[in-house]
Amino acid sequence: MFAIGATHLLNDTLQAVIPAMFPVLEQERGLTFTQLGFIFFALNMVASVLQPVVGYISDRKPMPNALPIGMTCSLIGIAGLAIAPSYWLILLSVIILGFGSAIFHPEGSRVSFLAAGSKRGLSQSIYQVGGNTGQALAPLISAFVLVPLGQIGAAFFVLVAALGIFILSKISAWYKRQLELEKQNNRKKVILSSIGELTKKQIGTALTLLLVVIFARSFYVTNVTSFYVFYLMDEYELKIAEGQLYIFLFMALGAAGTFFGGPIADRIGRKNVIVLSLLVPLPLCLLLPHVPLWSIGVLLVVIGFFIMLSFSVTVTYAQELVPSKIGTMAGLTVGLAFGMGAIGAVAFGKLMDTIGIFPTMVIASFLPFIGLVGLALPKDQKMAMPEKK
Template identity: 85%
Template sequence: MFAIGGCHLLNDTLQAVIPAMFPVLEAERGLTFTQLGFIFFALNMVASVLQPVVGYFSDKRPMPYALPIGMTFSLVGMAGLAIAPSYWLILLSVIILGFGSAVFHPEGSRVSFLAAGNKRGLSQSIYQVGGNTGQALAPLISAFVLVPLGQKGAAVFIIVAAVGIVLLSRISAWYKQQLELEKQNNRKKVLLSSIGELTKRQITIALTLILTIIFARSFYVTNVTSFYIFYLLDEYGLKIAQGQLLIFLFMALGAAGTFFGGPMADRIGRKNVIVLSLLVPLPLCLLLPYVSLWAVGPLLAAIGFFIMLSFSVTVIYAQELVPSKIGTMAGLTVGLAFGMGAIGAVVIGRLMDVIGIFPTMVIASFLPFIGLVGLMLPKDQKITVTKPSS
């Protein structure tokens, strides 16, 4: 569990380099907010579209060594990003990076499932908190690596990809061994669902509600992680490094929320954690564009923690809706998070170019209201595992 969580951290650290580089690309390459949005769109849309496809095929035929292969693509993309002299080559590099991420996530989630036992919430939280911690490093990467070194500073992260390839090769060997044991015992490991029997129509509606929640959450998180820095610079007159530390606070507390959400869901239920994650951030998001600088940090910390509390839980909930499709559901939910973030980056970047930074932040503050559809989700129950009598 911890090994695949650590590799998830490395994978998402590589992805975090892209938004971390936005202030550098704006200064060095003279890119517009719309162009920056399309860079983020290219990265996350490739990862989004391909994840369910990879998950679908891995459900039919698991591919243990796809993990280091995916990380190899990420290494190539990062090397290209460091030396890309033009906007179009930057786009190509992030597409390659996105492909590597798309290959990694569904198979990584399957490794987490195989290692979980009956602690699905804890296992998924360890796996997802690795990724969210990697994403949380974006502001620090920007402040302490990319701002001093510029675009070529991305080359530092080739080392991160290389370490990931080595670790994932070891994990893949364990993964292959588990599959061989399943084959020898002629018994495939299956996921126990806490949701109970639902009709196909009920499953479709519930899955649609989960995807809507992911849409609202991803759109808002993209706004904060990729574009709120420009609001901090413009509204409060902060320097890039100062602003990025506040973004880091949001993402670090988001990673903490991701970790606590899974075990909490094991105790009080999936839906209860999802609803808590929806209701608490609403008033805080509405306040954020209007507060004084001293209040920005506490608000960002609280919003980050609660809005990400349901990140791993929505993945588990979707997998329990369709327990025979572990990889597909992981690819669909996490992939959709990337995809909605990609679309959000384009929309937000365009709005900032057209109507300005402050009005865009105000509009974005209403996004969490969309997630209230989660109140209509079917309620889950605690899973009880009965041991066979000796």
């Protein structure tokens, strides 16, 4: 369980290099905010579109070897990024990186689910916090690796990918043994749901509402992680490294929120955590563009923790809505988070080029309102697990 969480950290650290490189690419390559947005779009859209497809295929036929294969693609992408001399080759490199991520995530989530037992929230949190911790490293990667070394500094992360391939090869072997054991014992797992019996129409409505929640969360998080540093540099005259430390606060507490969200949901219910994660930070998001510098760190800490509280919970909730499609639901929810982030990056980059940085931050502050549709989700209950005989 911790091994798959650790490789999720390594995988998403590689992805974190992309937004971490934005200030460097803007200065070294002279890229516009719109071009930066399209780079993020290329990375996350490839990952988001393919994740449900990989998840659907793995539901029909699990693919243990997909784990190290996905990380190998990521290694090729990060190596290309370090030496890409032009905008179009940078795009190609991030597409390859996104392809590797799309292969990794659904099968990684399946390994997490296999190890979960009755603690699905906790298990998914351990897996997802690895990824979010990797993403949280983006500001530190920017401040301490890419700003001093420039674009070529991305070559350092080839070693990260190589370590991931090694660990995933071991996990893949364990995964194969589990599948063989189930086949030999002719076992078919009965997956219980905490949501209860729903009609197909109710399931479809619930999934739609859940995807809207993910849309609101992903758009807001993308705005902060990819572009808020430019706001800090423009409004408060901070240097890149100083601004990135504020982004690190947001993402580090987001990783903490991801971890605690699952266990909290196991106790108080998944819907309650989903609603809480957008209701609490809503007024703070509205305040963020208008407060003095000394208070920004405090607001980012609280917003980051609560808005990411539902990250692993939305995955588990979707899997329990459709318990026969574990890989597909993981691919859909996590993939959609990437996809919405990709679209958000293009939208916010275009807005910043068109109307300016400050007005864009104000518009983004209203996004959590959209996520309140989660109030209409079906309520779940604590599962009564069958007694051991």
